[in-house]
Amino acid sequence: MSTRILIVEDEEKLARFIELELVHEGYEVEKSGNGREALEIALRGSFDLILLDIMLPGLNGLEVLRRLQKEKPIPVILLTARDAVYDKVSGLDAGAVDYITKPFAIEELLARIRVALKLHAVDKQPAQSAEPKQEGVLTWGKLVLSVPSHSVRYDGKEIFLTNREFLMLKTLLENRDIVLSRDTLLNKVCGYDFVGETNIVDVYIRYLRAKIDEAYDIKMIHTVRGVGYVIKSEEF
Ligand code: CA
Numbered sequence: 001m002s003t004r005i006l007i008v009e010d011e012e013k014l015a016r017f018i019e020l021e022l023v024h025e026g027y028e029v030e031k032s033g034n035g036r037e038a039l040e041i042a043l044r045g046s047f048d049l050i051l052l053d054i055m056l057p058g059l060n061g062l063e064v065l066r067r068l069q070k071e072k073p074i075p076v077i078l079l080t081a082r083d084a085v086y087d088k089v090s091g092l093d094a095g096a097v098d099y100i101t102k103p104f105a106i107e108e109l110l111a112r113i114r115v116a117l118k119l120h121a122v123d124k125q126p127a128q129s130a131e132p133k134q135e136g137v138l139t140w141g142k143l144v145l146s147v148p149s150h151s152v153r154y155d156g157k158e159i160f161l162t163n164r165e166f167l168m169l170k171t172l173l174e175n176r177d178i179v180l181s182r183d184t185l186l187n188k189v190c191g192y193d194f195v196g197e198t199n200i201v202d203v204y205i206r207y208l209r210a211k212i213d214e215a216y217d218i219k220m221i222h223t224v225r226g227v228g229y230v231i232k233s234e235e236f
Pocket of ligand 1: 010011054056
């Protein structure tokens with residue numbers, strides 16, 4: 001099944017440009033230049049990702065995002081104007097997974113699309129007999145991370161993590177077998193204020209390894225040279 005992306009952008013030339021690039025990359029694309037129409041298209045179609053401009057006729061992009069989140073959560077990357085800090089913050093608060101500032105290099109947009117699709121894959125075909133799993137609990141061998149109780153245990157013993165260490169571990173566990181770049185981890189854990197300061201990620205990884213890998217003599221977090229970090233699933 002091909003990956004479907006909805007482009008919501010009222011600047012015709014930009015929309016057309018993005019469309020051509022995405023089709024070239026093998027995505028299936030629909031586009032709309034009106035917020036109200038886009039919301040309808042999004043609600044009736046099955047899209048894996050939406051690229052959403054904010055200043056739109058019909059219905060403002062943020063409003064489209066809010067309504068969409070209520071009815072049908074699809075990962076959204078916002079296309080924002082330069083310096084529109086308020087829009088970016090409100091957009092992320094409203095549930096957008098990422099934003100990109102116009103004008104942007106198409107390579108950057110494509111990279112962000114790939115990351116968003118990896119991290120927020122829409123489950124189009126729910127499993128017939130899904131195993132009853134406790135909500136928000138991730139396990140790896142003897143390690144149990146519980147989102148509701150914000151706790152991590154190894155073999156029953158509690159491991160005390162800071163909020164950022166916890167978020168980083170959670171992100172790695174949720175994306176096991178996917179090598180996450182330092183930038184991706186940084187965005188997830190520290191947000192956008194830290195762009196470029198990817199050595200922060202190495203520091204947190206070091207803390208996590210000391211508290212888990214070294215403390216329990218296991219090898220959970222792997223470094224992939226020049227790429228990032230990964231927790232693999234098939235180690236038991
Ligand atoms: Ca616009």
